[in-house]
Amino acid sequence: MPIKTILVVLDTEARAQALTQTAASVAKAFSAHLIGLHVLPNAFVPSLAPVEATGELIEAQREANEAAAKRISDGFNRAIAGLGVPFEWRRVEANYEIAANVVMRHGREADLVILGQPDTTVNLIDGIALAEEVMLGLGRPVLMVPKAGAYPTIGKRVLLAWNGSRESARATFDALPFLEKAESVRILAAEPPPRRRWAPPPQETSPTAGIATTLERHGVRCTLAKATAAGAEVGKELLAQAKQNDCDLIVMGGYGHWRINEIVFGGATRGVFDDATLPVLLSH
Numbered sequence: 524m525p526i527k528t529i530l531v532v533l534d535t536e537a538r539a540q541a542l543t544q545t546a547a548s549v550a551k552a553f554s555a556h557l558i559g560l561h562v563l564p565n566a567f568v569p570s571l572a573p574v575e576a577t578g579e580l581i582e583a584q585r586e587a588n589e590a591a592a593k594r595i596s597d598g599f600n601r602a603i604a605g606l607g608v609p610f611e612w613r614r615v616e617a618n619y620e621i622a623a624n625v626v627m628r629h630g631r632e633a634d635l636v637i638l639g640q641p642d643t644t645v646n647l648i649d650g651i652a653l654a655e656e657v658m659l660g661l662g663r664p665v666l667m668v669p670k671a672g673a674y675p676t677i678g679k680r681v682l683l684a685w686n687g688s689r690e691s692a693r694a695t696f697d698a699l700p701f702l703e704k705a706e707s708v709r710i711l712a713a714e715p716p717p718r719r720r721w722a723p724p725p726q727e728t729s730p731t732a733g734i735a736t737t738l739e740r741h742g743v744r745c746t747l748a749k750a751t752a753a754g755a756e757v758g759k760e761l762l763a764q765a766k767q768n769d770c771d772l773i774v775m776g777g778y779g780h781w782r783i784n785e786i787v788f789g790g791a792t793r794g795v796f797d798d799a800t801l802p803v804l805l806s807h
Contacts, residue, residue, distance in 0.1 A: 526553040526700045530633040532626050533561050534653060538639045538670060539595045543602045545674045545802070546637045549666070550608045552678075553700060557610040559599040560629055561592050562622045623656040630661050640670040640799060655796065658777050664697035664806045665777070669799055674771070677802050681705045682770040683745075684761055685712060685731050690776025694806035695734060698774040701804065702743045709768055710735055711761065712749045758795045765801055777805035 531546035533539040543559065550557040566584040596612055603610045615625055630636040641654045658665045668674060678701040685691050695702075702708050710731045735745040750760045765773050775795065795803055 524634065524700075526634045527555050528558065528633045528635075529553075529555045530558045530560055530630050530636045532630075532636065532638040532653070532657075533559055533595050533599060534622065534639065535642075536591050536595055538668075540598055540602065541673055542637065542639055542668055543599050545668050545677065547603055547606055547608055548675055549635070549637065549677060550610075551606060552704070555608075555634070557603065557608050558613060558629070558633065559596075559603075559610065560613045560615065560626065561595050562625045563588055563592050563614060563616045564622060565617045565619055621656075623653050623660070626653065626657050627661050630657065630663055633663060635664055635666060636661060637666045637668060640667050641796060642670050658805055659807050661807075664694070664804055667796070667799065667803045667805060669801065672800070674802055676771060677701075678704055678772045679706045680768065680770045681708045681772045681774060682761065682765045682768065683708055683710045684757075684773065684775035685710050685734050686776075687730055687734075688776055688778075690778055690807060692776075694774050694776045694804065695738075697806045698804050699741060699743075701772060701774070702738060703741055705743070705772075708738065708743050708745045709764070709770065710738075710745050710747050711764060712747070758793065758798070761795060762798060762800070771801055773799070773801060773803045775803065775805060777807040 526549075529546060529550050531542055533542055546557055546559075549555070566581040566588070592614055596614060599612060613629065615629070617625060626636070626638075636657065638654050638657065654665070654667060658667075666677075681698075681702060683695060683698070683702070685695065712731045731747045735747060738745055748764065750757055750764075761773055761775065764770075773795065
């Protein structure tokens with residue numbers, strides 16, 4: 524399915540400009556409509572704050588949040604204007620809802636959602652990075668852009684992680700618009716997920732041969748490679764091979780689940796989420 528609607532989440536002022544430029548580049552490449560979204564966060568007062576100062580602190584924080592939202596909006600509009608990319612701006616108040624839920628509600632109307640890599644140096648109130656929760660619950664492909672650097676072009680040289688799982692299949696076909704435009708696609712045979720009792724026996728042939736043939740029918744030129752790592756080390760192997768082959772995009776399945784109040788990611792997903800230095804397209 525072609526990419527015709529893209530949603531970019533501009534949650535922090537620090538990365539808004541870089542994310543906007545990346546999103547504009549992707550939208551222009553696919554002749555897509557670009558939606559900029561900023562969720563105005565809930566005012567938060569630390570429990571140690573004096574009760575008599577609570578009202579003033581909440582009002583001051585609301586004013587600061589409004590001012591930041593205005594600067595992000597102005598920057599988005601300035602950056603997109605004149606590029607020939609159809610766009611719109613959405614400013615949504617959280618109204619005591621978790622920001623990730625707001626993002627998912629809007630993101631499910633898009634073909635692709637672009638957001639920033641989680642910044643582990645930020646102390647989040649609910650302990651969950653927005654990008655992680657959105658990736659697991661959205662149901663749409665997510666393009667995660669690293670927290671540092673500029674990415675004016677994405678998808679010329681793609682590294683595709685394949686292990687035959689549902690998640691890797693979903694990511695592969697969600698990424699077809701990128702793969703069909705790519706100059707080169709390197710398919711990396713990653714370690715398969717643990718076998719369940721009802722699963723078929725492992726393939727005797729190359730785990731990437733079938734998907735490579737399928738992609739070639741779409742006009743995608745592929746080369747095959749095999750991961751030498753297993754488990755949590757697969758993430759490091761993906762990033763190392765991407766760097767070695769000068770790739771500008773990784774495509775991979777996003778593995779994870781909820782456990783009580785925390786997100787438990789698979790080893791490769793956790794490693795790429797934390798350490799990626801190039802854009803990553805994930806599907807869960």
